[in-house]
Amino acid sequence: MYCEKKKLKSGQVRWECMEDGPPNPATGKRKQIKRRAKTQREAKQRVQKAIQSLQDDGIDERLGARMLxxxxxxxxxxxxxxxxxxxxxxxxxxxxxxxxxxxxxxxxxxxxxxxxxxxxxxxxxxxxxxxxxxxxxxxxxxxxxxxxxDKIIKENPTEHVVVPKKRQTVEDIEIEEVMEKYLEHNELEEFLNAVRQYGLDLDIERFYLLAYSGMRSGEACALKWSDISFEDNTIRITKTLYNENNNMKKYEITPPKTKGSIRTIHMEPEIMNLLHLHKKRQMKIKLKVGHLLEDYHDADFVFCRENGYPFAPSNILKRMDRLLTKTSIDKHATPHIFRHTMISMMAEAKIDVATIMERVGHEDINTTMKIYTHVTNKMKEDASDKVRNLYGNALEKINLN
Incomplete structure (x- = not known):
């Protein structure tokens, strides 16, 4: 250990002692440990204490006190x-x-x-x-x-904290009604009517696919023709498309949201026929203009521009906002609502929860169960009303006097 007297800016004189600390476990390098005190003995003790602390747990608290x-x-x-x-x-x-x-x-x-x-x-x-x-x-x-x-702090200050829970107002509860999360039969029918009547290019294909598949809009945008089997009427979902700045050339194809999102779904023949007709039209456009474009992006996307580049999910959202103005639907609806609508449709068809979760690629059962329970309970209420309508006359004749 090396010690010497140091004159401070204040004019005071202090002993400063210095010794190599233990090697950094990551780099293997040793750091010099310096400490000051009024006496040489006290300065030495401080150095030894600091080195002992580093040897015990490797924590460099002084670095933690400097790193922002x-x-x-x-x-x-x-x-x-x-x-x-x-x-x-x-x-x-x-x-x-x-x-x-x-x-x-x-x-x-x-x-x-x-x-x-x-x-x-x-x-x-x-x-x-x-x-x-x-x-x-x-x-x-x-x-x-x-x-x-990294051995710069001893404890994690986030442990044992409480994430405050907002007390819901009546308005919050009303906004979060499960019914707001999916489209009722009449609402879905009204929206698809608007798609057929006012839809722009690819609106029919994309919105019918979303409504009857339960896939995410990013998954639809990432679809390639190799994912579609017209022989089996199946679609294989293995990826999603991400485009942060909506620059058509700067898209990313990434794995889907969760492991459970990788799935094969069986589609209605009518939807597959829509896609088959779309593929034929796409091939004609490709033959007509593909060779004329210097940067034609031949990547096999199902939903793409004339230059081959895929559409971003934001394009579907904008198209949906436009079509909603043509309807009387006042729900805050985004393309994600079709996933919940699919859950409600399958629940009404009395399909089991596990199959529904597999269809929409859910790993968390909570969202599925909220909608499933709501729909099945509503079906029980409707059943009671139907019984009353059929046998109402007999009920009215009950004399309780």
Whole structure:
């Protein structure tokens, strides 16, 4: 150990002792540990205590007291991005980090306390949906766990915190009615009538497919003709299309949302016939203009522009918004509503839950069961009404006096 006297800017004199600490487990390099005190003995003791602490748990608390949260978050995100997660998931994490940075970007990560972090969640709760706050908490937890792995903090301040639960108002409950999540028979029929009457190119094919398949719009956009078997009337779903900036040439084909989303579905012959006719028209267009275009994108997409590039899911959403204005439907409907509509249709057809989940590619039973239970309960109520209509005369003759 090397020790010497140092004169500070304040004019005071202090002993400074220095010794090599234990090697960094990641790099193998040793870091010099320096400590100051009024006496040489005290300075030596501080160095020895710091080295002992590093040897015991490898935590470099001084680094944790210097590294800003925003830098630690950036480091974690770079590691997380290389784990094979989808670009859309990374984009969501970036937004969640941006929310956290509003509060603690310039705070050293080692200085973030459980109380400080709980206050952040409490502050976010009134302004954001609980799922968003939960997402922020998940990202924060992974950032702090990475810092623990990097040996710069001892504890994770996100452990044991409470994600506030909003108290629902009557309006919230009404908005979240299960019936808002799917289209009733008459609503689906009205929408498809509007598709046939006012639809633009590919609207009929895409919206009928979404309505009767239960697939996600990103899955529909990623479909290739090799995924479709006209002999078996089946469609194989193995991928989804992601396009962050809606630039037709900068799309990404990624694995579907979950492992359970990889599936083969049997389709009604009428839908397959629509697709077969569409394929014939597409081939004619390709033969007519494909050779004239310098950058024709020959990638076998089912739904593509004349230049071969696939449409983004946002295109389907815009088309749906346009068609909804031609109907009396006042629900907040996006293409995702067709998935829930498919669940309701299959529930009404008395198809078991496992088969329904396989059809729509659900791994979480909660969403499926909410709609399934609602529809089947409604069927029981309707059955009671039908009995009353058939045998109403006999019921009316009951004399309770």
């Amino acid at each position: 949260f925003e830098d630690a978050a950036k480091h974690w995100l770079s590691v997380y991005s290389m784990t094979g997660v989808k670009r859309n998931t990374v984009r969501i994490r970036e937004k969640e980090i941006a929310i956290l940075n509003r509060y603690i970007a310039k705070t050293p990560i080692g200085n973030v306390t459980p109380a400080m972090y709980q206050k952040i969640l409490n502050d976010l709760s009134p302004s954001y949906a609980r799922t968003t706050v939960q997402g922020v908490n998940t990202s924060a937890g992974m950032i702090f766990r990475q810092a623990m792995k």
